[in-house]
Amino acid sequence: xxxxxxxxxxxxxxxxxxxxxxxxxxxxxxxxxxxxxxxxxxxxxxxxxxxxxxxxxxxxxxxxxxxxxxxxxxxxxxxxxxxxxxxxxxxxxxxxxxxxxxxxxxxxxxxxxxxxxxxxxxxxxxxxxxxxxxxxxxxxxxxxxxxxxxxxxxxxxxxxxxxxxxxxxxxxxxxxxxxxxxxxxxxxxxxxxxxxxxxxxxxxxxxxxxxxxxxxxxxxxxxxxxxxxxxxxxxxxxxxxxxxxxxxxxxxxxxxxxxxxxxxxxxxxxxxxxxxxxxxxxxxxxxxxxxxxxxxxxxxxxxxxxxxxxxxxxxxxxxxxxxxxxxxxxxxxxxxxxxxxxxxxxxxxxxxxxxxxxxxxxxxxxxxxxxxxxxxxxxxxxxxxxxxxxxxxxxxxxxxxxxxxxxxxxxxxxxxxxxxxxxxxxxxxxxxxxxxxxxxxxxxxxxxxxxxxxxxxxxxxxxxxxxxxxxxxxxxxxxxxxxxxxxxxxxxxxxxxxxxxxxxxxxxxxxx
Numbered sequence: 001x002x003x004x005x006x007x008x009x010x011x012x013x014x015x016x017x018x019x020x021x022x023x024x025x026x027x028x029x030x031x032x033x034x035x036x037x038x039x040x041x042x043x044x045x046x047x048x049x050x051x052x053x054x055x056x057x058x059x060x061x062x063x064x065x066x067x068x069x070x071x072x073x074x075x076x077x078x079x080x081x082x083x084x085x086x087x088x089x090x091x092x093x094x095x096x097x098x099x100x101x102x103x104x105x106x107x108x109x110x111x112x113x114x115x116x117x118x119x120x121x122x123x124x125x126x127x128x129x130x131x132x133x134x135x136x137x138x139x140x141x142x143x144x145x146x147x148x149x150x151x152x153x154x155x156x157x158x159x160x161x162x163x164x165x166x167x168x169x170x171x172x173x174x175x176x177x178x179x180x181x182x183x184x185x186x187x188x189x190x191x192x193x194x195x196x197x198x199x200x201x202x203x204x205x206x207x208x209x210x211x212x213x214x215x216x217x218x219x220x221x222x223x224x225x226x227x228x229x230x231x232x233x234x235x236x237x238x239x240x241x242x243x244x245x246x247x248x249x250x251x252x253x254x255x256x257x258x259x260x261x262x263x264x265x266x267x268x269x270x271x272x273x274x275x276x277x278x279x280x281x282x283x284x285x286x287x288x289x290x291x292x293x294x295x296x297x298x299x300x301x302x303x304x305x306x307x308x309x310x311x312x313x314x315x316x317x318x319x320x321x322x323x324x325x326x327x328x329x330x331x332x333x334x335x336x337x338x339x340x341x342x343x344x345x346x347x348x349x350x351x352x353x354x355x356x357x358x359x360x361x362x363x364x365x366x367x368x369x370x371x372x373x374x375x376x377x378x379x380x381x382x383x384x385x386x387x388x389x390x391x392x393x394x395x396x397x398x399x400x401x402x403x404x405x406x407x408x409x410x411x412x413x414x415x416x417x418x419x420x421x422x423x424x425x426x427x428x429x430x431x432x433x434x435x436x437x438x439x440x441x442x443x444x445x446x447x448x449x450x451x452x453x454x455x456x457x458x459x460x461x462x463x464x465x466x467x468x469x470x471x472x473x474x475x476x477x478x479x480x481x482x483x484x485x486x487x488x489x490x491x492x493x494x495x496x497x498x499x500x501x502x503x504x505x506x507x508x509x510x511x512x
Contacts, residue, residue, distance in 0.1 A: 017114035020101065025050045025067065025110065037094075037116055050112075066098060067110055093121045154192065156402050159494035161189040163405035166497040167412060190496070210250045210348070214375035215279050215303055215368070216240040218251050222258045223277075230262065233272035241280045245301045245370035253344045260337040261305040261364055268309030268362065278304040281370070294351035299370040306363040312356040320354070341366075386501035388413030391438035391508055395419045396426045396454065397470070398446040406441070406470075409497045410504070423449025427457065437465055439508055444471040466507040470495075 011018050017034030019027055027045050035042055045053060051063070066080075080096055094114055101111035165186040172178060219238060230236060258277075265275050282302045289295045312320070321342040341364075345352050349369050356362040393415050397403035407417045418437070420426040423446060430437065440458075442451035455467055469490040491503050 019112040021050050021110040023108040034114060037114060092116055093118045155493040156399055158189045158192045160401045160405050162186060162494060162496055163409050167408050170412060210248050212246050212371060212373045212375050213249055213251050214244060215247060215301055216244050218254050219258060219277060222255045226262050230266050234266055234269060235274045237276045239278040244279050245281050245299060246373055246375045247301045247368040248371050249348050249368060257341050257344050260341050264337055265305060265307035265309060268307055273308040276306045300367040301370050303366040304363060308361040311358040311360050311362055313358055317354055317356055386498050387505050389508060390414050392416045392436050394426060394429060394437045394440045396442035398422055398443060409500060413501050422446045423454035426454055439466045441468045441470060444469050468503060468507055
């Protein structure tokens with residue numbers, strides 16, 4: 001008897017819950033860890049059949065069969081996992097190990113060990129979530145790298161098409177039989193240019209001009225444009241946070257994010273539904289950050305766009321941010337809308353979570369880092385007509401086709417244009433007739449001497465003439481993390497002749 005009591009004391013030191021059943025499955029011994037784990041009283045267990053207290057999540061017939069097999073094979077261990085809701089502890093994951101126990105004190109008994117593996121399971125789930133997010137991030141990063149390279153090459157091509165079609169149209173006039181063909185060429189080039197801009201947005205390679213803004217103000221302005229686009233079958237609700245934190249963001253890009261998400265929501269509700277836009281302040285703690293690779297501890301401004309539409313399967317949800325992926329029929333969309341959203345948000349150091357259920361709807365939650373500064377007042381822009389001039393312009397561009405097109409375009413506006421293939425040639429022209437030059441227009445990436453190097457050399461020599469960069473994908477040459485450096489003027493390729501004309505006139509009219 002003394003030895004049996006010692007054995008009982010040893011059982012109580014075991015960290016896992018232990019039950020010992022006799023050959024009729026009556027509970028004969030229970031340790032303290034079992035009582036602590038299941039929040040149960042010892043007196044309510046001893047002498048009772050195991051099947052009386054068996055958890056509902058366990059199958060009685062299956063357990064009886066396991067016990068019978070254990071009696072036949074004394075060295076066999078059976079293991080199975082189940083979930084149990086425990087008061088004050090919530091849902092726990094338990095592993096039950098069962099084996100036959102034949103000894104001097106416990107002949108033909110069943111030895112049961114209950115191990116709480118909840119934390120281990122949660123950790124495993126967190127690891128799986130992070131691995132899944134990493135795989136998605138790496139896949140999107142690879143696609144983004146490819147997209148930005150393609151966009152860079154296409155920018156010059158579309159720029160040449162736009163420029164020469166515009167020049168040709170001005171030469172032949174609108175009444176010429178070929179004018180309609182030229183318009184179609186120009187329209188197609190514009191659409192192509194829009195796609196390259198979207199690819200750059202997705203790959204986070206477009207230049208942005210961030211400022212301290214209030215998302216509520218941007219949303220209110222954007223909704224004015226969206227009401228007609230959404231249609232009467234969509235019920236629109238905007239629920240703004242009253243004291244919304246400021247975010248450092250490009251308002252034009254945020255407007256694009258909202259428009260793309262709302263149009264995507266509209267298309268998911270062909271028979272009508274609710275579109276709910278919400279803003280709120282949120283603080284992310286380390287526990288959240290541990291399972292979201294793009295998140296950082298701190299204060300965020302949250303934009304939530306929810307629809308009651310068709311929803312998405314897990315397979316579709318995993319691909320929605322890939323460029324050109326779409327569930328729409330051919331010709332009804334480019335598949336770039338959500339790719340652009342992804343690129344813009346991540347370029348602003350934010351991140352996106354998507355929640356969706358087929359047949360119930362989708363919710364996009366976008367987190368922007370908050371700043372402790374007041375939002376700037378809204379600036380009104382006025383449209384200006386293109387005005388030419390007779391000033392002298394030095395054009396520096398290494399690609400012959402683009403250089404000829406730009407020269408012809410500027411001359412068409414009345415300017416006198418000198419051209420160079422690279423920075424070295426440009427310096428020679430400046431040394432010969434620098435005082436006569438009113439504006440320098442230069443590509444950024446060129447052989448021998450880049451546009452940036454040319455700009456720096458002129459700056460060192462105190463040469464004070466307006467300088468305009470024309471650029472596609474520039475790899476941080478004239479900016480840091482694609483936020484434009486102070487004092488730098490840039491026109492992103494591809495651009496229309498009108499956009500070039502306005503920018504040139506603006507710089508020439510500016511006092512240095």
